[in-house]
Amino acid sequence: MKTRSTILVLIFTCLLFNLFAQGTDSDKILKSFHSISSHELLGFAKELSSEKYAGRLSGSPEYLEVAKWCAGKFEAWGIKAANKGSYFQYFKNEFSEVKSLGSVVYFNGTEKMFLEFPGDYLPGSNSASGNVEAELVYVGYGITAPELDYDDYKNVDVEGKIIILESGIPYSKNDPTMVKWTPYAYHREKFRNAVKHGAAGMIYASKIANPNTINLDGFIYAHVDAKVVEQIFTDAGKNYKAVKAQLKNMKVASFVLPAQQKIFIRAETEYFPEAQSCNVVGLIEGSDPGLKDEVLIIGGHLDGQGQMGEVVFPGALDNASGVSDILGAAKALANSEVKPKRSILFILIGGEECGLYGAKQYCNKPLFPIEKTKMMINLDMVGNGTGFFVTGAKTHTQLFKHFEEANNNFIHRKISTSEVRKNYGRPRSDASIFEDAGIKTFGLWTQGSVHPVYYHHPMDKINVLTPGIMEDAAKLLYIGVLGVANDTDL
Ligand SMILES: [Zn+2]
Numbered sequence: 001m002k003t004r005s006t007i008l009v010l011i012f013t014c015l016l017f018n019l020f021a022q023g024t025d026s027d028k029i030l031k032s033f034h035s036i037s038s039h040e041l042l043g044f045a046k047e048l049s050s051e052k053y054a055g056r057l058s059g060s061p062e063y064l065e066v067a068k069w070c071a072g073k074f075e076a077w078g079i080k081a082a083n084k085g086s087y088f089q090y091f092k093n094e095f096s097e098v099k100s101l102g103s104v105v106y107f108n109g110t111e112k113m114f115l116e117f118p119g120d121y122l123p124g125s126n127s128a129s130g131n132v133e134a135e136l137v138y139v140g141y142g143i144t145a146p147e148l149d150y151d152d153y154k155n156v157d158v159e160g161k162i163i164i165l166e167s168g169i170p171y172s173k174n175d176p177t178m179v180k181w182t183p184y185a186y187h188r189e190k191f192r193n194a195v196k197h198g199a200a201g202m203i204y205a206s207k208i209a210n211p212n213t214i215n216l217d218g219f220i221y222a223h224v225d226a227k228v229v230e231q232i233f234t235d236a237g238k239n240y241k242a243v244k245a246q247l248k249n250m251k252v253a254s255f256v257l258p259a260q261q262k263i264f265i266r267a268e269t270e271y272f273p274e275a276q277s278c279n280v281v282g283l284i285e286g287s288d289p290g291l292k293d294e295v296l297i298i299g300g301h302l303d304g305q306g307q308m309g310e311v312v313f314p315g316a317l318d319n320a321s322g323v324s325d326i327l328g329a330a331k332a333l334a335n336s337e338v339k340p341k342r343s344i345l346f347i348l349i350g351g352e353e354c355g356l357y358g359a360k361q362y363c364n365k366p367l368f369p370i371e372k373t374k375m376m377i378n379l380d381m382v383g384n385g386t387g388f389f390v391t392g393a394k395t396h397t398q399l400f401k402h403f404e405e406a407n408n409n410f411i412h413r414k415i416s417t418s419e420v421r422k423n424y425g426r427p428r429s430d431a432s433i434f435e436d437a438g439i440k441t442f443g444l445w446t447q448g449s450v451h452p453v454y455y456h457h458p459m460d461k462i463n464v465l466t467p468g469i470m471e472d473a474a475k476l477l478y479i480g481v482l483g484v485a486n487d488t489d490l
Contacts, residue, residue, distance in 0.1 A: 057306025321383025402483030
């Protein structure tokens, strides 16, 4: 009898203690949760987008400065240097400095049209420096693929001419049959092919600032708005929309424009072929001796499109927003009284805009074994909207439930989800590099834009951000990642 009552008292005490422990744990978690403030996150985004970092072009001295600033934050919060005592993981990252806006002038045979920045044209991020003036040849996608029996150059001579080039390949959908075309989807491949055919210059009918290109000796180019290309076509007696439709049907549509139509391009750049860039890597070591060898990664690209002449591309949404959200979550996780059992690695990724260099560097030289890396969540453009979109959520449901619960209990935003999106074309995000390396990956984005989205444009400024959603993104990361880190059923 005595033994039975002792056992009962013991069980009761255990239950009480357990309840008490649970209560304090959620109190502790909520304390860190509420420490995340939109005001502070907006302050981070302001710093990252500020003129002194010149648009964070990967490889540039200003990028290395902003990387140092981020490492300083990690250090101040007690987040450890994750690469053998260093916060930096370096890699080669050539880049070009665009020293002035240059100019683009179109002559239709009777009058000159001086194109305006940024409405009509943007300088080529990797244009060679100099002037070019020549007649025009339209080359569609600019693809020469003998094995696919396709050649945009087969009926035209572009020697010494300025080509008009389209981005992409003759597919718009993410289709498995696209795979054989993928090698031709890269801007670099198109540029090399143009030079191989003797083109003297190029106007790219894809008007975004784009460092994901290549600097080729003497090859001068600029990005031109579709409405200008349409005007050039009209002057040549052609229908631009009809020609583009023909291209989509995989029919070569190249033609030489009338000789009186000419383009003049002036570009002023300096090429740095041996430049280096880096990822910024910080670690919170797991508190559980049995689980600390397992790692969760929170990442997002730190780099942007840089500066053209005096004009900075602040990259506030793309991706100062994502980095600021990560910093907010990092600080909360570092200060959290409930410690993560698994380790958490933060990677602020470099070279994304130049061709996913930083993500490839990490996956080729991972700081922790890939098989011990339980998850990667990638943030890109997470700061303008009213809800979230998470790719991979429908694939990695066991991991995602922690984020779903966090949202249902504390955040209450609309979250749309998808499977991992198998990428048959040119990989376009850091997330796809990690997923291909064998790591379960989520891509976190905001949706329901409140402000216009100025993609790769000088207007991507701090005022396009909605700080409330940034705060919630950081909160979602904090609770969701802590949940995964401490899930002993994984
Ligand atoms: Zn981005």
